[in-house]
Amino acid sequence: MSNYNEIVSSLTKITPYDSAVEDSLSASVQDHNFNNLVTSTFNKISETNAQYKDVINALSETPNFTSDPEKLAILQNYVGEYTNHISLVSALVRKSVSTIETLEKSQ
Secondary structure, three states: OHHHHHHHHHHHOOOOOOOOOOOOOOHHHHHHHHHHHHHHHHHHHHHHHHHHHHHHHHHHOOHHHHOOHHHHHHHHHHHHHHHHHHHHHHHHHHHHHHHHHHHHHHO
16 A cells, blocks of 8 residues: 555655756747747646546455455545646646736737
8 A cells, every 4th residue: 555655655746846047039940949849848747647447446446445344445536646636737828828818918
């Protein structure tokens, strides 16, 4: 069970964003950097979502885990964490799209 706790802990750990200062301030360089940032972030989020699903599916298919009410509460907690993660990602995407649309309208 501690293995599952370690997995969930690693999935929910927030890491600081480390950005390097860009030497060039041209629009094409900034567009390319933004595209790379969006792509890498989407890939990381997709991996995290897949890991959450794998852990939840593995736990829900384990008879020892599903027959114990205490362990079912832990599974319910994992499902709640996954739901919160998806909600956060959805909100951030909506805000990002809204920001981009606002910036495009202002140009």
